Structure formats: C-alpha cells, structure tokens
Amino acid sequence: MTTIMDGLWDDFAKANETTDGYLLATTISPEAPASDPARLYNWPKWTNAYSLQTDLRYKLQYNPGLSLNKGEAGAWLDVFTAYYAFTGKLLAAEEAQNAGNHREADWNSVYESWKEVLSAVYRGYSSNVFEAWTIPCLYAVGKYLRIFAIKADDKAAATQRDSGLAFGGLQEEDAFSATSKNEKLEDAARQINRIFALCLGDRNPLEDSRKWALYYTANLLFKTYFRLNSIPLSKNILRSLRAGAADTPPLSAFPKAHQVTFNYYSGVLAFLEEDYATAESYLLSAYQLCNKDAKRNLEMILMYLIPTKLLTWHKLPTKELLQQSPKLDRLFTPFCMAIKRADLRAFNAALEAGEDEFVKRRVYLTLERGRDILLRNLWRKVFLAGGFETPKEGEAAMAPPVRKTRIPVREIAAALRLAGASEIDDGEGGVDGDEVECMVANTIYKNHMKGYIARDRGMVVLSKAGAFPGTGV
Amino acid sequence: MYPQPAYTAVAARQTLQRPTPAPAVEPPKAKKVSWSPGVRGYVQRAFDADNAMAGIETPEMQQRLKIVITQAAEAGQLETIDWTVYPLPQHLIQAERNAAALSSTHAAHIANLNNATSYLSNGAYSPERNNKRKNGDLGATAGEESELTPPWKKNNTNKGSLEDRMTGKSKKQDKKQKKNDAFRANNLGTDAHVLEKRKQRFGYTSPEPSPYPSSRNDSPERTGPLVGTCQKIEKSYFRLTAPPAPDTVRPLRILEQALSHIRTKWKNEHNYNYACDQLKSLRQDLTVQHIQNELTAKVYECHARIALEMKDLGEYNQCQTQLRALYKSGVPGRSEEFTAYRILYTVYTCNRTDMNNLLADLTQADKQKSGVQHALQVRSALASGNYHKFFRLYRDAPFMGPYLLDMIIQRERIAAMAAICRAYKPDVSLSFIAQELAFFGDGDSPELDASQQCLEFLCEHGGEAFIDRTVVDNVRFQTGKAIQAFQDQRAAAFRSVDIKGQI
Numbered sequence: 001m002t003t004i005m006d007g008l009w010d011d012f013a014k015a016n017e018t019t020d021g022y023l024l025a026t027t028i029s030p031e032a033p034a035s036d037p038a039r040l041y042n043w044p045k046w047t048n049a050y051s052l053q054t055d056l057r058y059k060l061q062y063n064p065g066l067s068l069n070k071g072e073a074g075a076w077l078d079v080f081t082a083y084y085a086f087t088g089k090l091l092a093a094e095e096a097q098n099a100g101n102h103r104e105a106d107w108n109s110v111y112e113s114w115k116e117v118l119s120a121v122y123r124g125y126s127s128n129v130f131e132a133w134t135i136p137c138l139y140a141v142g143k144y145l146r147i148f149a150i151k152a153d154d155k156a157a158a159t160q161r162d163s164g165l166a167f168g169g170l171q172e173e174d175a176f177s178a179t180s181k182n183e184k185l186e187d188a189a190r191q192i193n194r195i196f197a198l199c200l201g202d203r204n205p206l207e208d209s210r211k212w213a214l215y216y217t218a219n220l221l222f223k224t225y226f227r228l229n230s231i232p233l234s235k236n237i238l239r240s241l242r243a244g245a246a247d248t249p250p251l252s253a254f255p256k257a258h259q260v261t262f263n264y265y266s267g268v269l270a271f272l273e274e275d276y277a278t279a280e281s282y283l284l285s286a287y288q289l290c291n292k293d294a295k296r297n298l299e300m301i302l303m304y305l306i307p308t309k310l311l312t313w314h315k316l317p318t319k320e321l322l323q324q325s326p327k328l329d330r331l332f333t334p335f336c337m338a339i340k341r342a343d344l345r346a347f348n349a350a351l352e353a354g355e356d357e358f359v360k361r362r363v364y365l366t367l368e369r370g371r372d373i374l375l376r377n378l379w380r381k382v383f384l385a386g387g388f389e390t391p392k393e394g395e396a397a398m399a400p401p402v403r404k405t406r407i408p409v410r411e412i413a414a415a416l417r418l419a420g421a422s423e424i425d426d427g428e429g430g431v432d433g434d435e436v437e438c439m440v441a442n443t444i445y446k447n448h449m450k451g452y453i454a455r456d457r458g459m460v461v462l463s464k465a466g467a468f469p470g471t472g473v
Numbered sequence: 474m475y476p477q478p479a480y481t482a483v484a485a486r487q488t489l490q491r492p493t494p495a496p497a498v499e500p501p502k503a504k505k506v507s508w509s510p511g512v513r514g515y516v517q518r519a520f521d522a523d524n525a526m527a528g529i530e531t532p533e534m535q536q537r538l539k540i541v542i543t544q545a546a547e548a549g550q551l552e553t554i555d556w557t558v559y560p561l562p563q564h565l566i567q568a569e570r571n572a573a574a575l576s577s578t579h580a581a582h583i584a585n586l587n588n589a590t591s592y593l594s595n596g597a598y599s600p601e602r603n604n605k606r607k608n609g610d611l612g613a614t615a616g617e618e619s620e621l622t623p624p625w626k627k628n629n630t631n632k633g634s635l636e637d638r639m640t641g642k643s644k645k646q647d648k649k650q651k652k653n654d655a656f657r658a659n660n661l662g663t664d665a666h667v668l669e670k671r672k673q674r675f676g677y678t679s680p681e682p683s684p685y686p687s688s689r690n691d692s693p694e695r696t697g698p699l700v701g702t703c704q705k706i707e708k709s710y711f712r713l714t715a716p717p718a719p720d721t722v723r724p725l726r727i728l729e730q731a732l733s734h735i736r737t738k739w740k741n742e743h744n745y746n747y748a749c750d751q752l753k754s755l756r757q758d759l760t761v762q763h764i765q766n767e768l769t770a771k772v773y774e775c776h777a778r779i780a781l782e783m784k785d786l787g788e789y790n791q792c793q794t795q796l797r798a799l800y801k802s803g804v805p806g807r808s809e810e811f812t813a814y815r816i817l818y819t820v821y822t823c824n825r826t827d828m829n830n831l832l833a834d835l836t837q838a839d840k841q842k843s844g845v846q847h848a849l850q851v852r853s854a855l856a857s858g859n860y861h862k863f864f865r866l867y868r869d870a871p872f873m874g875p876y877l878l879d880m881i882i883q884r885e886r887i888a889a890m891a892a893i894c895r896a897y898k899p900d901v902s903l904s905f906i907a908q909e910l911a912f913f914g915d916g917d918s919p920e921l922d923a924s925q926q927c928l929e930f931l932c933e934h935g936g937e938a939f940i941d942r943t944v945v946d947n948v949r950f951q952t953g954k955a956i957q958a959f960q961d962q963r964a965a966a967f968r969s970v971d972i973k974g975q976i
Contacts, residue, residue: 229830231826272825272826272829274825359829359832359833360833362829362833364829364832365825365828365829365832365856368853368856368857369856369857371857372857432861434861434908434909435859435861435862437861437896438859438860438861438862438892438909439859440896441892441893441895441896441897442857442858442859442892442896444892444895444896445858445891445892445895445896446858452896452897452898453896453897453898454897454898455897455901455905
C-alpha cells in the first residue's frame with residue numbers, strides 16, 4: 001500500500017539530504033513529475049482524510065530515512081495536509097473539465113485550497129522553520145497561485161455572463177461600481193505580496209536568506225499586476241526593492257532567468273512612463289542576457305526595444321534582426337521600410353495593419369511618433385535633391401560645394417504629395433500651403449531640422465551647416 | 474400554489490358550505506359563486522373606481538385583497554367577519570404607509586421591511602406571512618382563537634415552521650415577529666391608539682437588525698429588486714445609508730416623467746444646482762431598482778451633457794464612466810456621441826494610460842462612426858503637433874465636442890505659438906496667427922474682431938512686447954524674439970491638468 005507514494009517520499013528525503021530546493025518543490029507541485037505521472041492520483045489511494053495525519057506523521061516524523069527536526073516535521077505536516085485537500089479539489093475539477101462539464105469544474109475551490117497550501121508554506125517560513133535552500137517551494141506556490149486564480153476568474157466571468165450583470169453597492173447612486181472581474185487574481189496578488197514582504201524582511205545572513213527569492217517573487221507580481229492593468233502597484237514593488245537595496249545582493253548575483261524577466265518588466269514600466277532612456281537600458285540588458293534560444297522572450301523584449309530605440313536614437317532595426325521572428329517581421333518590417341523611404345502612404349498602412357497588436361501592447365502611441373522621423377527624412381530628401389549652389393565667381397575651386405539652403409515651400413508640398421500625404425489637400429484639388437508650413441514648423445520645433453520659414457517669400461531657409469542633425473548632412 | 478407545511482390546514486366549518494381555498498394567482502373577482510354576498514360585496518367595493526385611492530395601484534390593492542381573503546378563508550372567518558365595515562385593501566395599505574411615515578426612520582424602516590414590502594413583493598412570499606399569521610387571526614381575540622384554530626395549529630409557533638427553519642430566523646426575532654403579527658392582525662391600521670402602541674413597540678426594537686445593508690439577510694421577504702411606489706416627479710437627492718423604503722423610490726413610469734420634467738426646466742431656467750440634484754436622485758432611484766435600460770442611458774446622457782455645458786468635468790466623468798459600462802452591456806444609447814466625448818476628455822487630461830486603454834477598447838464598429846473618427850483625428854493631430862489641422866477640426870466638431878475642445882484650446886494655442894515662434898523668422902502677420910489659431914470674430918466686422926481677440930490672447934501670455942504696429946494695416950508679431958516667452962508658457966500650460974478632483 002505504501003509503495004505507490006514511494007516516489008514522492010524518496011524525492012522528499014533525497015531533497016532534504018542534498019538540500020535540493022527544486023527537487024523539494026516538485027513534491028508539492030500541482031503537476032506530477034515526468035518520472036511519476038500518476039502522483040496526484042495516488043494521493044487519495046494512499047491515504048484518506050481519517051488516516052491522513054497518522055500516515056503523514058509516519059512519513060515525516062517517524063521516518064528513519066528522514067532527519068527532520070520536530071518543528072520542520074510539524075510544518076511539513078501542515079503543508080501536506082493542505083496539499084492533500086488540494087489534490088482532491090484539483091482532481092475533481094480536472095475530471096469535470098475533461099468530461100466536458102465546464103460548468104461543474106469548481107476552480108474556485110481549487111484556488112482556495114491551493115491558497116491553504118500557500119499559507120502553510122508561508123507559515124513554515126515566517127516561523128523560521130524552513131531553511132533558505134527550500135525557497136523554490138515559494139516559487140512553486142506563488143507561480144501556481146497565479147495560474148489557478150486566472151482559471152477561477154475565467155470561470156467566474158463565464159458564469160456571470162450567463163447570469164447577468166454585477167451591480168454596485170447600495171450606497172452608490174450609480175449602478176456600476178468598478179466590478180472586480182479579477183477577484184481571485186487580485187487576491188493572489190495580495191498573497192504573493194505577502195511572500196514578497198516576507199522575503200524582503202528576512203534578517204538572516206545572506207547565505208541563509210530568503211532574499212534570494214526576491215526577484216522571482218517580484219517578477220510574479222509584475223506579471224500579475226500587468227494582467228490586472230495596474231501599473232502603479234508595479235511601481236511600488238520597484239520602490240520597495242530600491243529601498244531594501246542596501247541589504248540585498250545586486251541583481252547580477254541572481255539567476256539569469258530572474259534578471260532577464262526583471263529587466264524586461266522594469267523596461268516596460270519605464271517605457272509606459274515615456275522615460276525612454278531608462279527603458280532602453282533595461283530592455284537592452286534583458287536582450288543581451290536573454291538566452292538566444294528563448295525565441296518568445298526575445299520577441300517580447302524586442303517588441304518594446306524597437307519603438308524605444310526609434311525614439312531615442314532614431315534608429316531602426318536591421319532587416320536581419322526582424323527576420324529572426326515572423327511576428328516581428330510582419331509587424332515592423334513594412335513600418336521601418338516606410339520610414340526609411342519617407343513613404344507616408346506606406347507608413348499609415350503599416351501602422352493600421354499592426355494597429356490591434358500595437359495598441360494591445362501599448363506601443364502604438366510611441367510608434368506614431370515615427371511619423372516625425374519620416375517627415376524629417378522627407379525634407380532631407382528634398383534638400384539633397386535640390387542640388388548645389390553654383391559656386392561664385394572667383395571663389396577658390398577647393399571650396400567644397402555648398403548645397404542650396406533655400407527650398408521653396410512649393411517643392412516641399414510636391415514631395416509631400418508624392419509621399420502620399422492626403423492631409424495637405426485643401427479639398428479643392430490644391431494644396432493647403434499652411435498645412436505644409438505647419439508640418440515643417442513642427443520639425444524645426446522638435447530640433448530635427450535647423451532653419452526657419454520665411455513666409456512672405458514662401459521659402460524654407462535651412463542652416464548652412466548641419467541642417468539635419470544626426471544624419472550627416 | 475403556495476408551500477404547505479406537513480399537515481393540511483383545515484378550518485373548522487361553521488356552515489355547510491365548503492370554503493373554497495383561494496386561488497393564489499387569479500384575481501378575487503374570478504372566485505366561484507360559493508362566496509358569501511358579504512365577501513363578494515367587499516371585493517366589489519375594493520375594485521370600485523370610486524374607492525380607488527391615489528398612490529395605490531390596482532395590482533397592489535389586488536394583492537392585498539387576495540391576502541385578506543385568503544387569510545380569512547384559512548382562519549375560517551369568511552362568514553364571521555363583517556365585510557361591510559371591514560377596511561378595504563387600499564385603506565389598509567394607506568394606513569400602513571401613514572404609520573410608517575409617522576414613526577421614526579428606524580422604526581419605519583423596520584415597519585416597512587416587515588409590513589409594506591412583504592405585501593408588495595411577489596406573491597410567492599405572501600403565503601409565508603399567512604402561515605405565520607395563523608396565531609394572529611383576523612379580528613379575533615385570544616379567546617375566540619382557540620375555537621377557530623384547530624388544536625394542532627395552536628401550538629404551531631413560528632419556531633417550528635419549515636419556513637422559519639429555512640430562513641434561519643433567530644428565536645428572539647421569532648418572538649418579535651409573533652408579537653408584531655399579533656398586533657398587526659388585530660389592528661389593521663384603523664385605531665390611532667393602536668398605532669401609537671405599535672409605534673412605541675417599534676421604537677424599542679433594539680435587537681432588531683440594524684438599518685444597514687446586512688439587515689437584508691434578516692428579512693427574506695425582500696428578495697429581488699425593489700419596486701418603488703413614490704409618485705413624486707421632483708425629489709431631492711439624499712445619500713442612502715440603508716435600503717430605502719419603497720415609498721421613497723419612484724417607479725419607472727414616474728422616472729420617465731421626471732426626466733422630461735427636468736429637461737424642460739433646464740431649458741427654461743438653466744438652474745444647474747437644481748438639475749444636478751434632481752438628476753442624482755433620479756440616478757439613485759434607477760440604481761436601487763436595478764433598472765438598466767434605455768431610460769438609464771438617457772438619464773446619464775442628459776446629465777453628462779448638462780455637466781459639459783456647465784464645465785463640470787467631475788460630474789461629467791462620473792456619468793461617462795457609467796455610460797461606458799452601460800453601452801458595454803448592450804444598452805442602446807448615443808454611443809457614437811459619447812465615445813467621441815470620451816476620447817476628447819482623455820486628450821484633455823493628458824492621461825496616457827487612459828488613452829492607451831481607451832484605444833484598446835475601441836471596436837472596429839466604433840471607428841467607422843464619423844463622430845468617433847473626428848475625435849480620433851483630433852487626437853492624432855495633437856499628438857504630432859499639427860496645430861493647423863487641429864484648429865480646422867475644432868471648427869467642425871460635432872455634437873457638443875466644442876465644449877470639450879474649448880477646454881484644451883487655450884493650451885493648444887500656446888503650444889502652437891511656441892512652434893510658430895521657433896519656426897518663423899523674423900515675424901509673421903497678426904492675421905496669419907489669428908487665422909491659424911482659430912480666432913473667429915462675430916458681429917459686423919469679424920476680421921477685426923478676430924484680430925482683437927488674437928491680440929488679447931498674445932498679450933495675456935506675455936507677447937505684448939513683440940507686437941509690431943509700425944505699419945497700421947499690417948500688424949506683425951516678432952516671432953524670432955518671442956521664442957523663449959512662449960516656450961515657457963507652453964511648459965507651464967502642460968504641467969498642470971486639473972481634473973477637478975475626479976479620478
């Protein structure tokens with residue numbers, strides 16, 4: 001009878017012996033390991049609610065193979081008791097799901113019971129019973145709490161859809177309050193926050209500290225808050241980390257995986273604040289640290305890095321870079337080509353084609369500013385096409401030829417029309433010169449071009465040296 | 474029919490006639506000939522138009538009548554009650570309302586919870602009340618009781634009944650309930666002295682549930698949305714701290730009338746305080762009755778428009794939020810108009826997160842509508858700094874867009890000036906600025922007026938020094954020298970965006 005769970009208890013013993021935290025975490029994972037696929041199903045076979053305590057005690061306390069002290073054994077007893085209850089709920093829900101009875105799958109209680117597991121694990125740490133090497137267990141409980149919360153919320157949303165709307169409280173004169181369709185996820189966020197605080201406040205020396213779980217937990221929180229679309233809460237995490245920085249090892253000391261994820265989220269947060277310089281440094285570090293085979297992660301980083309670099313350096317990604325990922329290729333290649341060629345028509349088309357994704361990722365507004373670069377490129381083309389001044393008589397032939405710096409607004413208007421700028425049409429077949437001037441004025445105002453408009457003469461006068469800073473002209 | 478306890482209630486018969494059990498859903502009129510003439514007369518009088526009372530609707534009265542007859546039938550008192558003097562259902566209802574109005578709010582709340590609402594709520598619950606009232610028979614004293622009620626019913630205290638066990642009422646509340654029932658049964662609102670006593674009793678109900686939302690759990694009769702009975706067209710707004718009494722809440726029909734009334738008054742008087750107060754009260758009535766239909770949308774739209782006109786952005790934002798939720802849930806309304814407003818509002822608040830979320834929210838269908846397209850064009854023009862286009866769009870803004878745009882036009886004019894000063898050298902004509910920045914005059918000489926307005930604007934923002942009037946017909950503005958002045962102005966203008974306290 002006891003042989004069916006031997007896999008688990010052997011792992012448990014081995015983990016304790018070799019202080020292998022990750023192995024230990026597998027014993028309380030909701031997913032059975034490859035070596036023991038029936039593990040979850042074996043729990044109810046192995047014991048039942050009546051004899052649970054006795055069986056566990058036998059395995060944990062009175063097990064000659066294990067050498068846990070009383071406190072530890074007690075803590076693990078709590079954990080496995082909660083875990084046993086959890087397996088019951090999980091198996092029931094999965095069964096209902098697989099049988100097609102989505103209504104019956106009670107993910108709510110799966111979430112609640114996993115929360116109990118988390119609480120038990122939390123207690124083990126807060127009472128300083130669990131040693132620091134076991135923190136992968138924290139990773140496991142946190143990670144799955146989030147997953148179950150999402151499942152429970154999805155289920156709640158589905159049932160709510162069927163039954164009607166949620167109403168605001170009585171005290172309000174308005175029917176809709178900010179209803180929580182992410183109730184469980186918000187709760188999960190609170191729980192993970194507790195873990196974060198627990199890790200942050202650990203006074204143990206570094207070799208034995210829970211602080212090593214800090215960045216993993218922070219990343220979990222970022223994921224959760226992003227999903228909840230609450231950016232301010234994410235900023236709190238950054239603030240807390242900065243405040244505790246004196247006692248915490250530097251980010252570079254943490255596992256690479258933690259670093260990459262952390263840099264990514266910090267970068268995105270800075271991006272959303274329009275602090276493109278900071279965003280660039282974070283996203284760049286994430287990109288460089290990231291494993292070259294982690295295609296999806298690289299894609300996600302580039303999604304933000306490309307618009308960032310566009311704004312900070314007016315630099316566009318190379319074709320080779322974009323071709324590494326089909327998604328990025330589809331979204332960005334036409335966009336970048338349009339800017340390079342100063343083709344307004346193509347630019348608008350590319351922006352529209354990718355609009356849904358860009359908006360979803362919140363990069364649309366940033367990419368829009370690519371239009372400024374495009375226009376600058378356009379004026380530059382006109383400038384270059386204008387040719388050179390005829391050298392004055394008597395001037396030394398060695399003097400380098402100077403480009404014409406006076407450009408009629410007419411020429412610029414023509415270029416705009418060629419590029420497909422429909423907005424300058426005045427609706428009567430002509431061109432709205434004032435609109436053209438306005439666009440030029442903006443380029444000057446944004447320092448993309450040096451010069452001025454002489455309205456009375458209908459000319460744009462460019463500076464003789466460096467009219468287009470940063471482009472070599 | 475209604476749920477029966479484990480035994481069958483049979484009243485002791487006084488006559489040879491069989492009392493037919495009252496059909497729960499048919500109107501009393503449809504009862505069979507077996508009713509005594511007294512009962513029939515009573516019923517007729519109840520339905521008589523002459524006896525109708527203001528504020529009491531026929532269905533309400535019918536319900537009450539049904540209850541009265543049913544109870545009498547159960548207690549076997551159909552023959553014994555003198556129907557000629559027995560108060561009509563509408564009188565009973567009126568008396569209860571008066572009693573409720575007389576007593577303190579606390580007591581009234583309790584009284585209403587127990588009395589009025591139970592009578593007014595759906596019929597499924599009236600039998601429950603009937604069962605409880607077995608102890609308090611209509612118009613009978615304790616002595617008579619023992620004759621009329623079968624012995625096995627006499628000991629049926631409320632504690633034992635299945636309903637009570639199901640509703641989980643506490644013992645104390647049961648007792649109170651019994652006493653209340655007894656009182657009510659004996660004194661159906663006619664005797665002032667009895668009313669006084671009842672008032673007193675309610676005044677001492679300390680272990681009663683407190684008048685906070687949790688009390689709802691203790692009065693199972695009140696399930697489902699409240700249906701109001703108040704008939705007043707005008708009603709001031711008071712913040713609720715407890716479930717409201719139905720006679721303070723206006724039903725749907727009255728609310729419709731109220732809205733048109735407010736609209737007319739607004740058109741004629743333009744009294745914002747009044748309109749706001751009335752509209753908030755309207756909104757409250759809609760919320761407590763869980764009404765979410767076209768009327769709700771109309772109310773919020775009306776309030777939003779009025780708030781816009783008066784530049785009350787806080788109130789406007791509140792209404793806007795509600796409208797968004799309403800449209801999302803499928804309620805029909807002017808979604809094109811208000812989506813456009815939402816976009817313009819977000820442009821005004823410079824809230825990037827909101828803008829991101831808003832853009833993510835827009836559907837393809839939304840983007841096809843011209844009003845929404847206009848607002849989106851405004852957004853994109855301002856995003857790229859295209860002031861020329863923006864001021865064109867300002868002139869063509871649909872619906873009440875101009876009200877919203879008016880709020881940003883000041884800062885956008887400053888921004889445009891900053892760009893113009895940087896780009897144009899050495900100067901530009903005043904008429905150019907006036908035209909670009911959408912100064913249109915009115916009256917006889919619009920151009921002159923526009924120039925005047927433009928000059929005022931420039932002077933207001935520190936540009937006085939750069940105005941060049943040397944040539945009389947061609948006033949010019951020295952852009953080259955004014956660069957810093959307007960740059961500073963622009964920075965200041967965009968630094969603070971006042972959203973009037975509403976997030």
